[in-house]
Amino acid sequence: MTIHSGVAGQPISHSLSPLIHGLWIEAAGLNATYEPFGPADEAGFDALIAGVRSGALRGLNVTAPFKERALALADEVSAMARACGSANLLVFNDGRLSADSTDGFGLMTALAERAPAFDPAGAPVVVLGAGGAARAAVAALRDAGAEVSVLNRTRARAEALSADLGCAVAEDHAVKDAALIVNALSVRPEIDIAALRADAVLMDMTYKPLITPFLAAGRARGLTAVDGLAMLIGQARPSFEALFGVPAPSVDVRTAVLRRLGEVA
Structure with missing residues (x-):
């Protein structure tokens, strides 16, 4: 059959x-x-x-x-x-x-494959966005033990996500201390790459283009970049x-x- x-x-x-x-x-x-x-x-x-x-x-x-x-x-x-x-x-x-x-599983699989040195347990993580993709990222990283906060242009949406999933609402300056920044937005985030930690991991949940401007800027500074294709295959x-x-x-x-x-x- x-x-x-x-x-x-x-x-x-x-x-x-x-x-x-x-x-x-x-x-x-x-x-x-x-x-x-x-x-x-x-x-x-x-x-x-x-x-x-x-x-x-x-x-x-x-x-x-x-x-x-x-x-x-x-x-x-x-x-x-x-x-x-x-x-x-x-x-x-x-x-x-x-x-x-299975989106959260895909995200964690992508991180394990493309950023094996990253340990989510206790790591400060900032998720950019507050839509469905952001929710999947927050839930998976929270369950893996990360200290997750959400940064969104509309603060009310970030606060709603925070209330639902038990994460923090990030301030703009939180990204500079983050071990991982996940872009769950459909546009390039407005982030000063030069201000990030030297060991920060950047992840973009989109795969078109494979290396987004966000990831390209991170790579140019020597940061680890995780593309959305790894997540797509993982999920x-x-x-x-x-x-x-x-x-x-x-x-x-x-x-x-x-x-x-x-x-x-």
């Missing part, structure tokens, strides 16, 4: 998830598919989820703008998805639709296992994705 799954979002044509999961499916020798779905609106997404419940699909990864709706439609919600206020993974099993968020691993019942094979998907992005020949 073929296992059918995929990723849903709008727009969806840019998604790298079908490439990543397709390579793992092939390496694992599975009788399975992983397809992109682009519902036009929330009603279309709801119809797609009805297909999941009917057994037509084993489950779905979910990206913008449907991650909050995915959480609302689930029968069971993981602690991480609840903390994030959204879900990027829906799996149908035993008549129940379960929601999870896909637990999704693959949840959808297909086997661990993701140890194959080099990063090189294939870099080629797709035009980063390598």
Whole structure:
């Protein structure tokens, strides 16, 4: 029997998830598919989820703008998805639709791979932003023992996140003492790179471009930079296992994705 799954979002044509999961499916020798779905609106997404419940699909990864709706439609919600206020993974099993968020796992995996010297336990960390991506970062780093604070242009949103997840609200000067700065904004943060610690780690949650201006400025100063692609691949691993019942094979998907992005020949 073929296992059918995929990723849903709008727009969806840019998604790298079908490439990543397709390579793992092939390496694992599975009788399975992983397809992109682009519902036009929330009603279309709801119809797609009805297909999941009917057994037509084993489950779905979910990206913008449907991650909050995915959480609302689930029968069971993981602690991480609840903390994030959204879900990027829906799996149908035993008549129940379960929601999870693997973004935080992906972030921690990326840090372990690309910044192995960084130890989150007790480390001062500043997360830039207060949206869903920031919530995933805060929850994962908090659970790893970091001293997390949130810096956002709209302080009220930072305070709301702080109240929900038990982190601090950062002042502008907090970044200069941070061991890790995570950019969860969609734009380049206004940070004086020269004022940061000499051992600071910079992470950007986006991967287009792979090396953002934020990371490039950090690299120019000799700081460790962690790109969003490492997080994307990291968050896909637990999704693959949840959808297909086997661990993701140890194959080099990063090189294939870099080629797709035009980063390598």
